[in-house]
Amino acid sequence: MKISKRLGGIDAMVINRYQHIWDCCCDHGQLGMRLLERDAAEQIHFVDKVPVIMESLERRLTHRFGEHNDQWQLYTIDVFTLPIDNYALEQSHLIIIAGVGGELSLQIVQKLLKSYPQHRLDFILCPLRHQYNLRKGLAQLSLTLIDEELLKEQKWYYEIIHVANNNALLGTGESRRLDRPIVATGSLLWENSNALHQAYLGQIIGHYQRSLLRLEIESVLHRQVQTVLSEYYQILNELEE
Ligand SMILES: C[S@@+](CC[C@H](N)C(=O)[O-])C[C@H]1O[C@@H](n2cnc3c(N)ncnc32)[C@H](O)[C@@H]1O
Known part of the structure; x- marks a missing residue:
């Protein structure tokens, strides 16, 4: 099955085998289908809140994959109500949220961690916007960074962020391979940087510079944007060293 470069990038980030993968806000379900096709998890769960989308996906x-295939399940629900508690605490879950805004992505992660603090939840997030605020919010949760990647498809840049809830492993004797803090501007994102990263950083800096011009000098928002901008300038300096 041919999928977009963005969905292919998310698929490639799923390296470990999970018991459950949740393709949240799945719409066409292409990502979940790719994961199902390559047997990436014991069960692939497709979640979207729009009934007509899910009826068409069920037919496909x-x-x-066959009506009686118990490796896939469909849920026509709001993703905030994901039924993770149908499964035992020790089962591993990867929750993928792609193609929605960064603020909504953060709200979903916050809600799921609050509802299921002891379940083994990893997340892959690929938001449409507001990546800085998303990461800043993630850093305030009990999450650590597994991997990050930048890619470009047509004229759009996408950040893919893979994080884990390490709190769920407390007391189990298990530890993560990587235990990196989450940095609002991205960290692993800029490793091995090339022209793509430079161009993306230029675009981000340009965006925040234009935002500053629209804000009242000395206002709270102006100071906040200046702080964000200075953090991105720091990345620029590091890339140029
Ligand atoms: C642009 S599509 C993204 C499709 C796919 N994830 C991708 O990245 O290509 C966004 C989908 O999110 C769904 N959605 C938005 N908010 C949702 C929520 N709170 N619960 C479940 N689905 C939601 C919409 O119905 C829509 O189908």
């Missing part, structure tokens, strides 16, 4: 899944 039944056609391709």
